[in-house]
Amino acid sequence: MKSALVVFPGTNRERDAERALTLVAGAKVTKVWHSETELPSQTDLVVLAGGFSYGDYLRCGAIAARANVMAAVQAHAKRGGLVLGICNGFQILCEAGMLPGVLVRNAKLRFVCREVRLRVERADTPFTRAYRKGEVLRIPVAHGEGNYTADEETIREIESEGRVAFRYARPDGEIDETDGPNGAINGIAGIYSETHNVLGMMPHPENYIEPAIGPTDGRGLFESLSSAFKAA
Numbered sequence: 001m002k003s004a005l006v007v008f009p010g011t012n013r014e015r016d017a018e019r020a021l022t023l024v025a026g027a028k029v030t031k032v033w034h035s036e037t038e039l040p041s042q043t044d045l046v047v048l049a050g051g052f053s054y055g056d057y058l059r060c061g062a063i064a065a066r067a068n069v070m071a072a073v074q075a076h077a078k079r080g081g082l083v084l085g086i087c088n089g090f091q092i093l094c095e096a097g098m099l100p101g102v103l104v105r106n107a108k109l110r111f112v113c114r115e116v117r118l119r120v121e122r123a124d125t126p127f128t129r130a131y132r133k134g135e136v137l138r139i140p141v142a143h144g145e146g147n148y149t150a151d152e153e154t155i156r157e158i159e160s161e162g163r164v165a166f167r168y169a170r171p172d173g174e175i176d177e178t179d180g181p182n183g184a185i186n187g188i189a190g191i192y193s194e195t196h197n198v199l200g201m202m203p204h205p206e207n208y209i210e211p212a213i214g215p216t217d218g219r220g221l222f223e224s225l226s227s228a229f230k231a232a
């Protein structure tokens with residue numbers, strides 16, 4: 001699997017993403033600077049890593065969404081190519097209009113850096129096939145603007161189309177809307193595009209992949225990508 005890892009000024013999780021992609025998914029990773037207008041040929045997966053692109057000015061991801069490289073990322077997604085946006089990457093995908101809705105400031109107006117529980121809403125996508133539906137994962141978050149919201153009709157649409165990827169949950173799997181890290185509507189932690197080839201999520205699966213460091217619940221996402229790619 002060939003993966004393009006897009007880097008903007010202020011991205012800071014690209015090494016973590018690269019490590020997970022190579023170590024767990026066995027991907028060949030090429031870093032792509034934001035000013036590029038093309039992706040490396042035969043890119044299978046585009047990853048937008050976490051961080052503070054353009055210092056989070058205006059709104060997280062708003063400036064990065066207008067970078068040169070984003071036209072190529074959009075074209076890749078339109079062709080059915082896989083795109084994964086983690087944290088700031090999710091914010092960029094929303095700001096670019098590739099995913100609906102927006103990430104606004106955390107309800108308690110504080111940066112939250114801690115482990116959360118995530119419920120896997122479906123296990124039949126290229127990003128989640130190594131998990132079980134309803135499985136509860138331990139994954140860390142680190143963000144100030146992770147409060148997912150959208151107008152009522154959009155929320156109805158993404159809910160009825162099965163486009164919620166993960167929700168903040170309690171250990172027993174109950175949705176954690178009030179005690180969640182950021183106040184996201186319906187506990188939404190990640191969503192898919194209409195055709196499920198684009199995933200944006202606030203938590204960082206790339207940071208929970210190595211037993212020497214801690215929990216490894218993030219591995220499933222990278223294992224899923226590698227197995228989906230082999231099957232294709």
Ligand SMILES: NC(=O)CC[C@H](N)C(=O)O
Binds near residue numbers: 051053060089
């Ligand atoms: N870890 C990250 O990607 C940070 C995301 C974003 N800059 C925020 O604080 O909301």
